[in-house]
């Protein structure tokens with residue numbers, strides 16, 4: 001159950017009904033995310049696995065982290081690792097996560113907060129549950145989305161935006177059967193807090209059983225619907241979807257999502273994230289933590305990382321051998 005909920009959705013501003021001649025998008029494909037483990041071992045679903053990058057553009061990767069109820073001592077995070085050439089959006093639906101980076105940035109996000117990191121020309125960072133959550137255990141559920149940067153912006157300075165849960169814009173569908181949390185972009189005249197280099201929108205919707213959500217969606221954006229939990233259908237064609245499935249929709253100006261009348265008792269409603277952005281339409285060379293335009297640029301990123309040019313781990317965090325950069329700092 002998402003931490004950000006509303007007792008009575010009828011009190012929220014409504015998304016307008018679609019215009020009479022609206023084009024409701026059709027479903028192009030439905031794929032099922034395989035499950036795996038990230039970093040030191042938190043469970044993830046690879047939401048975009050098996051989908052052509054051209055259909056995802058400007059998005060390149062998304063993990064659903066959890067939902068998992070950790071036992072005491074069990075929560076896991078990543079080790080220090082680099083990124084270059086894109087932005088990571090971490091949306092924490094339930095639980096708490098900490099980050100720290102080689103630029104001295106860092107902080108804690110929890111229960112509906114979003115952290116937006118522009119890796120740009122390069123950054124090292126670590127993402128993990130805070131010590132007290134490791135001790136206590138508890139609920140953990142989130143998303144990490146990778147948004148590509150166009151060639152002209154792959155070298156921008158790294159940047160962080162910490163977006164608090166209370167900043168996300170809460171709306172209801174026309175009949176109040178769906179609760180919408182606008183995290184980035186504009187929906188029906190209401191704009192979420194996330195600021196992006198690549199124009200995009202991200203909405204987390206909870207659709208009640210039997211309810212229909214008609215979401216106005218910019219026709220120049222692509223449209224992806226990922227099911228966090230529950231069952232329902234997507235598109236004017238009503239393609240059935242369930243937990244862990246991604247629907248890629250075709251052209252149009254409205255995204256339609258219906259909640260199935262019968263839901264499993266552990267998932268009382270249909271929870272989806274709706275994503276769209278303006279395609280960048282550039283070649284993509286991605287390997288591991290780097291997303292560039294050419295294979296040479298990916299090789300350069302690995303060389304720069306090994307040479308310490310993507311930054312160094314802050315001194316108080318160093319475990320093991322002292323990095324070369326720190327030694328040079330002391331002698332120079």
Ligand code: MN
Nearest residue numbers: 081083088125
């Ligand atoms: Mn990372």
